[in-house]
Amino acid sequence: MxxxxxxxxxxxxxxxxxxxxxxxxxxxxxxxxxxxxxxxxxxxxxxxxxxxxxxxxxxxxxxxxxxxxxxxxxxxxxxxxxxxxxxxxxxxxxxxxxxxxxxxxxxxxxxxxxxxxxxxxxxxxxxxxxxxxxxxxxxxxxxxxxxxLGKPSQAMMDAIEGKFHFDRKRTCMVGDRLNTDIQFGIEGKLGGTLAVLTGVSSKEEFLAEGAEIVPDAYVDKLGDLNV
CATH class of the missing domain: 3.40.50.1000 (HAD superfamily/HAD-like)
Structure with a gap:
């Protein structure tokens, strides 16, 4: 790829x-x-x-x-x-x-x-x-x-942190599913969560009033990021 x-x-x-x-x-x-x-x-x-x-x-x-x-x-x-x-x-x-x-x-x-x-x-x-x-x-x-043992299990987050020794506050979780990817980042107290709309969840799900799982930001596709 x-x-x-x-x-x-x-x-x-x-x-x-x-x-x-x-x-x-x-x-x-x-x-x-x-x-x-x-x-x-x-x-x-x-x-x-x-x-x-x-x-x-x-x-x-x-x-x-x-x-x-x-x-x-x-x-x-x-x-x-x-x-x-x-x-x-x-x-x-x-x-x-x-x-x-x-x-x-x-x-x-x-x-x-x-x-x-x-x-x-x-x-x-x-x-x-x-x-x-x-x-x-x-x-x-x-x-x-x-x-x-996959997302959003925090047992997985702990295992990843133990291997890579990253700073959670300087880490952003990027994913296309709210109840696994984004929830994983929120419960793991990461610095940010970014939803991409090229997979499972749609923006209507987290922009709706009363939505339980809301990312910090979203983009239509990962390629929209200019880095």
């Missing part, structure tokens, strides 16, 4: 989740395996922190639920006894089998985490289901919300 940056300067929600699992939860091996509802990006971040996992891109789980699966999940023979965390992200191959396994692990005591809970994903000038739409069936079935 022509934007100069280094890998170390990108701090995504999957990386934040991997950091939280490995450095905050610190589950004792071997009961520290993660069942993933997500794609290879989540797996790569877990690998970077030496966190064991299952599920994810496992091709054997990309199939319809079979009658014997109900029995094998119920009696535990299909479950990995070392799973201590269920981590949901954006999964392009989510299905009933994966959701059933995720619920079974939660019922067995696994912790419920999410890389992020964005309801939608902007692409091709419209919106598609986001990572939050993947975790929603488990939220309904389990009756509890996951701990989200």
């Amino acid at each position: 022509g934007i100069p940056c280094k890998v170390e300067e990108v701090f995504g929600s999957s990386y934040s989740a991997a950091i939280y699992i490995s450095r905050i939860l610190k589950l004792s091996a071997p009961k520290n395996k993660v069942f993933v509802l997500g794609e290879s990006g989540v797996e790569q971040e877990l690998e970077s922190e030496n966190v064991p996992y299952c599920g994810g891109t496992d091709a054997s789980l990309r199939r319809d639920m079979q009658p014997e699966d109900y029995t094998n999940i119920a009696n535990g023979s299909m479950l990995d006894e070392n799973v201590g965390v269920v981590l949901t992200g954006l999964d392009f191959h989510v299905n009933y089998l994966k959701l059933s396994l995720g619920l079974a692990y939660l019922r067995n005591g696994a912790k419920f985490l999410a890389t992020n809970t964005d309801s939608t994903l902007p692409n091709s000038r419209t919106l598609f289901p986001g990572a939050g739409s993947v975790s929603a069936p488990l939220v309904k079935a389990w009756g509890r919300e996951p701990l989200a």
Whole structure:
């Protein structure tokens, strides 16, 4: 895209989740395996922190639920006894089998985490289901919300600050979604928040009387800034 940056300067929600699992939860091996509802990006971040996992891109789980699966999940023979965390992200191959396994692990005591809970994903000038739409069936079935490690979670803000040692008062949060990006900056007590109108939220949402999340400034697109 022509934007100069280094890998170390990108701090995504999957990386934040991997950091939280490995450095905050610190589950004792071997009961520290993660069942993933997500794609290879989540797996790569877990690998970077030496966190064991299952599920994810496992091709054997990309199939319809079979009658014997109900029995094998119920009696535990299909479950990995070392799973201590269920981590949901954006999964392009989510299905009933994966959701059933995720619920079974939660019922067995696994912790419920999410890389992020964005309801939608902007692409091709419209919106598609986001990572939050993947975790929603488990939220309904389990009756509890996951701990989200993406924006606006301040656990993510603390992790970023710990890595980059930036001055919050001299930092501006730029984003296109009010309830994640802008809320992240406000709750993190950053020096400013800037909304761009090229993604999810529209200016009518925060200019309306009584709006709960209001950025300090907004531009139609990031390119409107003259620096």
